[in-house]
Amino acid sequence: MIGLNLRTQPTSTRPVTGNQLMLYRSLCLGAIFTIFLACPLLVQNAASTGARRTMTAERMTSEEVIELDGLLDEPSWQRAVPATDFIQQDPVLGGTPTERTEVRIIYSRDHLYMGVLCFDSEPDKMLGNTMKRDEFLRADDRFMWVMDTFLDQQSGYFFEMNPSGLMADSLMGSGGAQSREWDGIWDAKVLRSHLGWTLEIKIPFRTLNFDPDGTAWGINFQRTIRRKNEENLWTGYLRNQQLRQMSNAGLLEIDIRGGGVTQGFGLDVKPYLTGGGSESPGRDPVVPLVKTTDFGVDLFYNVTPSLRANLTVNTDFAQTEVD
Structure with missing residues (x-):
């Protein structure tokens, strides 16, 4: 609170004139x-x-199970204190967002969960047309977040989703550089309603590299309301700041010391199978149907808590994007 106390000290016995x-x-x-x-x-x-903005991850009890349905109705969600009070970057720098956003984080031994409420007073105008994984969301509403799991303010993970459930992710490097070739193993559910859209997100700890003796991660959030050209951030909203700059992130208090969470064996396997066919019935002679199939596998292994190896057998070039 700023108080103002202005007094005129008497220096003369002469009366004060109207002009004075x-x-x-x-x-x-x-x-x-x-x-x-x-x-x-x-x-x-x-x-x-x-001081860096701070939120706390709520530890789940061993009996609790989270069902990914977008409802956020489990007891842990009710106990978690949300991150709110986002700040507008565009169109009004430092302004109050036109729509409210709440982010809750809970965790178990094996998983980190995020529950995001993106309130919208006009839910029929929400935009979510992009469906292909890792596609850039240039015309959709979106919710993005970054996690600095080593708290070094240089590297980390980037994630984003839209109201239709599109999932995108990448590895973040110094200065905001990112590698979208990384595909983390995580799951999410989006629920659209008359209140807006809700995200319920499940990230296995084995997907992430982190300091096993840490007590906090860097974290930040950004929401885009496309029809209003509006960008709202939890922290680091100035023009010379970005979500992808880890030095602008706030703090997530999460105690993972002493085996409180586990990365399992640190091995994830993602097999894939593709198929296709081509035929030209209008040609003379008729070209018969040609069928094609292909398969492969991606292996992810946490060599150490800070080093993750990726091995691809028979790369699926059909899913590879070229910039």
Whole structure:
């Protein structure tokens, strides 16, 4: 709170004239107006450059099971304290978002869960047309987040989804560089309703590399409301800041020491099978149907908590995107 106490000390016994009284009033009003304009800037500056914003991951009980249905009705979701108070980056720098966003994080021994409520006063106008995994969401509503699991403010993971359930991810490097070739193993469910859209996300700890003795990760969130050209961030909203710059992230308090969570054997296997066919019935002579099949497998292995190896057998080039 900023208080203002303006007093005139008596220096003479002469009465104050009308002109002097008007001058005093003008000075007081000018000072009050200046402080009024400065208050929002002080608050925004504190949110941007002050202590890092912090949220806490709620530990689940051993009996609890999360069903991915987008409802967020399990007891752990009710206990978790949400991250709110996003700040607008566009179109009004430092403004209040036009729609509310809440993010809750809970975890078990094997999984990290995120529950995101993207409220929308006009849910019939939400945009989510892109469906292909890892496609860039240039025309959709979206929710994005980054995680700095070593708290080094340089590297981490990027994820994003749209209201239709599209999933995209990448590895993040220094300066916001990213590698979209990485496909993490995680699952999610999106539920659309009259309130907006809800995301329920499940990320196995074995998908991530992290410091097993850590007590906090870097984390940040960004929501895009495309029809309004609106970008809202939890922290790091200034023009020279980005979601992908890990130095702008807040803190997620999550105690994983002493075997509180596990990466399992650190081995994930993703097999794939593709098939196709071609035929030209209008040609003379008729070209018969040609069938094709292919298979392969991707192996992911955590060599150490900070090193993950990826081995591909018979790469599926049909799913490879070229920039």
